[in-house]
Structures are given as structure tokens and as C-alpha cells.
Amino acid sequence: MKDKIVVTGYGVKAPKSANIVQFTHHLKKGTCCLDVVTNLLPNGDAMIIGRIEEGLEEYESDTRFKRFPRVTLLGMAAGMEAVKHAKLSHLSDLKVGLFVGVSVGAIGDNIFGGSIIEINNGNLRNVPVTFSHFANYHSITSAIGHYLGIKGITKTITTGCTSSLEAIQDAIVYLKSGMIDAAVVGGSDSVLNEIAAYGFAKTKSITINQGLDDGAVPFSEKSKGFAISEGAGFLILEREADALKRNVKIIGEIEQVVSNNDGVFLYSIDKTGTQMIHALKEVTNGRKPDYVNSQALGWKVNDRIEELASKELFDHCVPYSSIKSMIGNPYGATGVLQVISSFISITQGFIPPTIRTQKDGFEAMNIVTEPLYQEVNEVAITNHGHGGNNACAYVKRYNYSG
Numbered sequence: 001m002k003d004k005i006v007v008t009g010y011g012v013k014a015p016k017s018a019n020i021v022q023f024t025h026h027l028k029k030g031t032c033c034l035d036v037v038t039n040l041l042p043n044g045d046a047m048i049i050g051r052i053e054e055g056l057e058e059y060e061s062d063t064r065f066k067r068f069p070r071v072t073l074l075g076m077a078a079g080m081e082a083v084k085h086a087k088l089s090h091l092s093d094l095k096v097g098l099f100v101g102v103s104v105g106a107i108g109d110n111i112f113g114g115s116i117i118e119i120n121n122g123n124l125r126n127v128p129v130t131f132s133h134f135a136n137y138h139s140i141t142s143a144i145g146h147y148l149g150i151k152g153i154t155k156t157i158t159t160g161c162t163s164s165l166e167a168i169q170d171a172i173v174y175l176k177s178g179m180i181d182a183a184v185v186g187g188s189d190s191v192l193n194e195i196a197a198y199g200f201a202k203t204k205s206i207t208i209n210q211g212l213d214d215g216a217v218p219f220s221e222k223s224k225g226f227a228i229s230e231g232a233g234f235l236i237l238e239r240e241a242d243a244l245k246r247n248v249k250i251i252g253e254i255e256q257v258v259s260n261n262d263g264v265f266l267y268s269i270d271k272t273g274t275q276m277i278h279a280l281k282e283v284t285n286g287r288k289p290d291y292v293n294s295q296a297l298g299w300k301v302n303d304r305i306e307e308l309a310s311k312e313l314f315d316h317c318v319p320y321s322s323i324k325s326m327i328g329n330p331y332g333a334t335g336v337l338q339v340i341s342s343f344i345s346i347t348q349g350f351i352p353p354t355i356r357t358q359k360d361g362f363e364a365m366n367i368v369t370e371p372l373y374q375e376v377n378e379v380a381i382t383n384h385g386h387g388g389n390n391a392c393a394y395v396k397r398y399n400y401s402g
Helices: 020-029 070-086 115-120 137-148 163-177 194-202 240-246 274-284 300-314 331-348
Strands: 005-013 035-037 047-050 096-101 154-157 182-189 231-239 252-261 291-293 378-384 389-396
Touching: 005 020, 005 070, 005 163, 005 240, 005 331, 020 331, 070 137, 070 182, 070 231, 096 137, 096 163, 096 331, 137 154, 137 182, 154 163, 163 182, 163 231, 163 252, 163 331, 163 389, 182 331, 231 240, 231 331, 252 274, 252 331, 274 300, 274 378, 274 389, 291 300, 291 331, 300 378, 331 378, 331 389
Parallel strands: 096 154, 096 182, 291 378
Antiparallel strands: 005 231, 005 252, 035 047, 182 231, 252 389, 378 389
């Protein structure tokens, strides 16, 4: 029998959530973890963000990590929580692979300390020695690996908002091939700065001068864009037989991840959603999941693709939800946080709500807007974003295969 790939641990850093316990609480309550700020855009314009306010104190006070960018610290913290949850130890002695999804990395982090300005003034001495390391995304991954004690296969996946979901896809391939016996896999991103704010404002994809009633609201015709957010999430993946030998609790099963690309011009967007629908159709394989944990984030061009998929594949009968209404869009970490939230809903019996939406313009869809307590056994997950990549996953309640 084909070996199942199971989850034995997870860890989270998300807006207003320093750990899994807090993350679970907010999912169950439908808590808005977003804020409105006026210090990132010109002229005091307002935008909506999701920031992490606690949970990094022990790292920030440790002189070993004083030059580390925030994205790395988030990954270290979430990764360690996952490792402890899975009761893994002596990682350097095991065939463990590390797979990290990163989309925007340390761009704009204060470790760069005005480097561009200094270079333009011809003063190279003021450029931080860390620049070349953390401008290289794989240095972020290797720093996380060093902290966790992983010396085996180490990969960085950077495919936009699908990065961490595609990191899971790669980890599954390595596990099924036998090249590794366990995978520490996830994603981390943090860009709450002027560079990101100006850049995404230019593309008209983020909220500007909208409040939390209207802005960054998934499945809402009124929303003018998404909320820039930061976060990190990590999973421990193992083959079922290995997890059973360790006598560790199995949280659930990841059946499949499918990814593809829209194949359109760099500055274009495929509004038909054809490739994303193909990926979702492949992972669902004719089944109707208990709900779809969707990419919808308040940017209409993305949310309309979710609507097209809902109609074509499920005739709007399957419930849809988006945790982005609570935590915003943490870029490369978004997929793994969707996976973790799906397993929380499976183990604790509820569908997390899409809060703040009135479903205006999306009335035909079956959108869950309040916490819905019921048995959840199977969840489909959708991701798509900049760069044209799409990724969909299918996760399930664990049942012993005998």
C-alpha cells in the first residue's frame, strides 16, 4: 500500500498569534487580527496590515541573532515550535530535509540600513556586511536550518504566494522517494515597510484609505485590495510507517499538492483562472471536500477566480472560507498557514469563518461567515498569486491504513 504522508507537528507565528494555541483561538472566534496604519504610505494615507507583536522576544534579545532579519527569526521560532510539537530530537543525526517557502524575504528589512542611499552616495563602508547574505533568500533558509540543527537536504522555494505550499509539494516528493525520513517544511515572510507598501500601492492591489469595514475583505465587491501581512508556519511531515514507529500522535494526512503556472506575460493576469481551476480539479478528483480554505484576500481579480472555481467544480454547493479576512496576506507563508488552519479545523471540528464580508457581489457562493461547528474530514486549499503560479492541496483526517 502506498505510504501516506502524515503531519506530526506544527508551529505558527501570525498576526496576534505567538503560537498554535493563540492561532487556534482566533480561528475559532473569528478574530480580526489586522490594524490600520498611516506611517507606510505618502501623505499619511492609511493602509491595512497584519503584524506580529509578540513571540520573538527571546530571539531579539539574543546577541547571536542581532543581525538576523525578522523573516528569519519568524521562521526559526515557528520551526522550533513544530519540532517540539512532533517530539523530534537530534535532527543532525537523522535524514531530515528542510524546505522553506519565501516570497519577498528580507526586502526592506532594517538590516539593510539605508544601503541603497549609501551606495548612491559612494559610501560603501556603510553597507552592512549582512547585505549579500540576506539578499540571498537561501541564506534565510540556511540560518533556520542551523538554528534547528538540520544539516541534510535544504531547499528554498520562491514562487510568490504559493511558495510554502510548493515547499510542501517538494517535501512530499523527497519523502516518497526515500531520500529523507522526515521533513521540516513551511514558509516565512515579513515586509511591513515602505518598499512593499509603495510597490503594491503602485499595482493597486492593496488597500488605501479603507477601514476594516470595507478594506482587505475577501469576497467583497467593496474591497479595493489585500492587507500586507507577516507570518511563518512550519509542519513536520513523515511517512506513516515512520511516524507509527516513533509512537507520536499523527495530526492528519496531506494527500496531494498540485501546482502549475498561468503562462502569461510578466505584467498580465489570467482572469479566467483556468490553470488554478485545473489544479483544484486534480486534487479534488471528483470529490466534494467539507470546505475550501481559499486564497481569497480582498483583491477582486483573485477572488473572482475562486468564484469561477466554486461554480465550475462544485456548483457553489461546497462551503468556502478565507482566513485572510483575519490575518491578511503573509505572502510566502500563506499556503502553510492555510494548511495548518485546515488541520486545526479537522481536529477540533469547525470551519473558520470569512469575517467582515457581507458577500456583496459574491452572493451565489456558499461562503462561511460565522464559525461553523461540524465534523470536518477533508479540506481543499487554493493558492495563486504574483508570478502566475497556482497551487492546490488536499488534506484529510488521519485514518490508520492497517
